[in-house]
Amino acid sequence: MTRRTWKDNHAQKFINAFHHNKLVKALDRDIRYGGKQIGWCRLLCAPYKEQLAAMPEVDLQAEGGMCDSIKEFVQRYFQG
Known part of the structure; x- marks a missing residue:
């Protein structure tokens, strides 16, 4: 992933x-x-391809668990 x-x-x-x-x-x-x-x-x-906002919660955890929400993940690593 x-x-x-x-x-x-x-x-x-x-x-x-x-x-x-x-x-x-x-x-x-x-x-x-x-x-x-x-x-x-x-x-x-x-x-x-997949829109970041459509990312499932399970994928957020597969990214390493470094963010508490998809919104936080997008803002931190993709400049919003």
Whole structure:
């Protein structure tokens, strides 16, 4: 699970990886900022877009439990 403000062409790389059953590098941060590979990810379902306001509460907990509400999560990590 991830929530990112990716451009469509970047997200398409992950959609293609899923449809071709390819592994995706797991990074500790973006390579442009000194990130290193820490493992591999296998996508378990096809990536899709979703409005942040429509995010289920269970997904909020899957994000790490660092916020008490979806509203707080959106404001903190996505500038509202």
